[in-house]
Amino acid sequence: xxxxxxxxxxxxxxxxxxxxxxxxxxxxxxxxxxxxxxxxxxxxxxxxxxxxxxxxxxxxxxxxxxxxxxxxxxxxxxxxxxxxxxxxxxxxxxxxxxxxxxxxxxxxxxxxxxx
Amino acid sequence: xxxxxxxxxxxxxxxxxxxxxxxxxxxxxxxxxxxxxxxxxxxxxxxxxxxxxxxxxxxxxxxxxxxxxxxxxxxxxxxxxxxxxxxxxxxxxxxxxxxxxxxxxxxxxxx
Numbered sequence: 001x002x003x004x005x006x007x008x009x010x011x012x013x014x015x016x017x018x019x020x021x022x023x024x025x026x027x028x029x030x031x032x033x034x035x036x037x038x039x040x041x042x043x044x045x046x047x048x049x050x051x052x053x054x055x056x057x058x059x060x061x062x063x064x065x066x067x068x069x070x071x072x073x074x075x076x077x078x079x080x081x082x083x084x085x086x087x088x089x090x091x092x093x094x095x096x097x098x099x100x101x102x103x104x105x106x107x108x109x110x111x112x113x114x115x
Numbered sequence: 116x117x118x119x120x121x122x123x124x125x126x127x128x129x130x131x132x133x134x135x136x137x138x139x140x141x142x143x144x145x146x147x148x149x150x151x152x153x154x155x156x157x158x159x160x161x162x163x164x165x166x167x168x169x170x171x172x173x174x175x176x177x178x179x180x181x182x183x184x185x186x187x188x189x190x191x192x193x194x195x196x197x198x199x200x201x202x203x204x205x206x207x208x209x210x211x212x213x214x215x216x217x218x219x220x221x222x223x224x225x226x
Binding site for chain 2: 050094102108
């Protein structure tokens with residue numbers, strides 16, 4: 001596997017379910033990100049992890065809970081979601097948040113539908 | 116804080132015709148600028164970036180963009196598009212590690 005992978009690619013869940021999204025990067029990067037992409041809206045940054053430490057929580061509701069056990073893996077735990085949470089959830093990574101390249105590499109996303 | 120405005124939400128274009136996607140940004144500090152492309156059912160892929168130096172930046176797949184500091188713009192161009200260029204294009208800006216994205220421009224290339 002190369003680049004950034006995300007599983008599952010599609011997820012349908014009820015409002016009372018608990019599920020987790022997984023992201024893995026094979027690039028040796030130190031920063032990882034969760035974004036929410038809704039139709040016709042700019043990508044919304046949700047969380048940022050630098051060297052496994054959360055450095056950004058962009059006013060995300062507590063029903064979204066991130067976890068970063070190491071620099072290569074990032075999870076997004078979901079519980080009691082609302083239908084408006086249906087969206088494409090993108091994971092990204094970058095080499096070094098304090099570096100000069102700034103490029104983020106994106107995974108294919110998880111298409112989440114909340115019924 | 117920075118913000119990005121993509122002036123066109125949809126751009127239809129015929130195959131082999133040129134295309135220009137407009138992007139304007141606002142920022143009180145120096146920024147780095149990016150264009151990403153998203154093909155159907157895929158994540159975002161970097162087309163090109165401006166960090167410093169020459170204001171004309173060349174990217175993958177024949178795309179180029181020009182950074183204009185006085186007009187705070189970073190427009191994307193391709194002289195001749197292909198059917199395979201049908202996708203959504205996002206302009207992004209940052210001055211640290213947090214990217215601010217525009218709402219996207221959907222390009223539809225027709226034969």
